[in-house]
Amino acid sequence: xxxxxxxxxxxxxxxxxxxxxxxxxxxxxxxxxxxxxxxxxxxxxxxxxxxxxxxxxxxxxxxxxxxxxxxxxxxxxxxxxxxxxxxxxxxxxxxxxxxxxxxxxxxxxxxxxxxxxxxxxxxxxxxxxxxxxxxxxxxxxxxxxxxxxxxxxxxxxxxxxxxxxxxxxxxxxxxxxxxxxxxxxxxxxxxxxxxxxxxxxxxxxxxxxxxxxxxxxxxxxxxxxxxxxxxxxxxxxxxxxxxxxxxxxxxxxxxxxxxxxxxxxxxxxxxxxxxxxxxxxxxxxxxxxxxxxxxxxxxxxxxxxxxxx
Numbered sequence: 001x002x003x004x005x006x007x008x009x010x011x012x013x014x015x016x017x018x019x020x021x022x023x024x025x026x027x028x029x030x031x032x033x034x035x036x037x038x039x040x041x042x043x044x045x046x047x048x049x050x051x052x053x054x055x056x057x058x059x060x061x062x063x064x065x066x067x068x069x070x071x072x073x074x075x076x077x078x079x080x081x082x083x084x085x086x087x088x089x090x091x092x093x094x095x096x097x098x099x100x101x102x103x104x105x106x107x108x109x110x111x112x113x114x115x116x117x118x119x120x121x122x123x124x125x126x127x128x129x130x131x132x133x134x135x136x137x138x139x140x141x142x143x144x145x146x147x148x149x150x151x152x153x154x155x156x157x158x159x160x161x162x163x164x165x166x167x168x169x170x171x172x173x174x175x176x177x178x179x180x181x182x183x184x185x186x187x188x189x190x191x192x193x194x195x196x197x198x199x200x201x202x203x204x205x206x207x208x209x210x211x212x213x214x215x216x217x218x219x220x221x222x223x224x225x226x227x228x229x230x231x232x233x234x235x236x237x238x239x240x241x242x243x244x245x246x247x248x249x250x251x252x253x254x255x256x257x258x259x260x261x262x263x264x265x266x267x268x269x270x271x272x273x274x275x276x277x278x279x280x281x282x283x284x285x286x287x288x289x290x291x292x293x294x295x296x297x298x299x300x301x302x303x304x305x306x307x308x309x
Contacts, residue, residue: 012236017255019233022099024260025267027089028097029222037089038199040223041082043210045196047227052189055235063190069178069255070194076187077195079170087162092184093157096149096270099141101260102280103166105253108290109134109283111168118176131287137282140275147275177284184238188231246284251291254284 030040056063092100109131115121141147142157151232179187203209210220241249261280 007167009240009248013087013249013252014255016233016237016240016252017259019229020252020256021259021261022263023117023226023229024092024097024101024104025263026222026226028092028264030219030226031089031093033211033217033219035219035223036206037086038203038206039210040089040200040210041085042196042203043212043223044085044227044230045077045081045192045199047224048231049189049192049230051231052185052192056189059185061186063193064180066180069182069190071231072180072182072187073190075173075195076170077198079166080191081195082199082229083168084163087159087166091156091160091163095153095160096264096272097268098261098264098270098272099148099153099157100160101257101264102137102141102276102283103157104164104259104260105283105287106134106138106161106164107167107171108253108287110165111171112290114168114172115175118172120175127290129181130286133282133286133289135286137279137286140279140282144273144275146273147279148243148273149271161258161294184241185235188234246301253287257284 007039088100088104091103111119112127113129116123121127138161141285142154145151182190200209237252240252257280261272
């Protein structure tokens with residue numbers, strides 16, 4: 001790439017980070033009125049499915065409904081949205097938004113041991129150091145009494161770790177078994193439709209369904225905006241992978257974490273202790289070491305839900 005192209009694509013990375021980072025504070029607002037996970041997840045998926053259906057019409061691409069494709073849709077719907085978001089919505093109701101953003105950045109470190117077990121990656125001292133730095137960051141986040149605004153929040157940190165663990169499973173699923181010849185936008189479209197079909201009876205059966213006919217306030221607006229931002233930013237991310245390659249595009253994770261914390265500071269007036277900033281620095285340093293280098297194999301299609309709600 002020329003210097004001008006590098007500057008342009010770096011600007012795109014920053015914009016992607018701003019967008020995806022915004023989804024965490026928006027999620028915090030969405031759960032502020034007591035909405036429960038399955039009701040929120042249904043509308044998130046339904047909104048995404050509607051937008052992606054319009055995209056499919058523009059692209060003149062029919063949704064593939066073969067058995068291998070349906071298996072991919074189901075795996076991505078469960079590992080990329082339904083299960084991790086159910087955990088994230090619970091965690092973010094009790095944890096600061098910035099803390100959740102930092103925990104989500106642990107995906108590469110959770111993914112690497114799985115990739116080793118599946119034979120997708122090779123061991124290296126650099127990555128072991130990265131895993132150690134990430135573990136040290138988590139310890140700094142949860143062990144000191146002054147690390148979180150309230151000691152009672154510590155009980156919800158394990159719940160906050162469920163989402164990155166499942167996103168790591170999702171990424172390794174894609175890397176190991178592929179996507180049945182579907183591109184990332186097609187996978188997200190099918191997963192959104194199937195996920196909404198699964199989430200609807202769960203929301204109705206548990207009494208968590210949110211009726212769109214009720215009064216419309218900040219929580220509802222935040223949910224709609226977060227869903228639209230995620231779909232739009234993800235489509236741009238897929239385009240970026242195609243233009244620059246996955247190694248360059250994966251660097252978006254750093255700006256997502258940074259902007260997630262920044263938006264929480266600006267919009268939610270969250271404050272953090274020095275332990276938090278030290279933990280964030282260690283975790284991002286660990287992610288830098290664990291990330292694949294340009295000459296190493298990486299998944300062709302990025303995990304669907306890894307960087308967004």
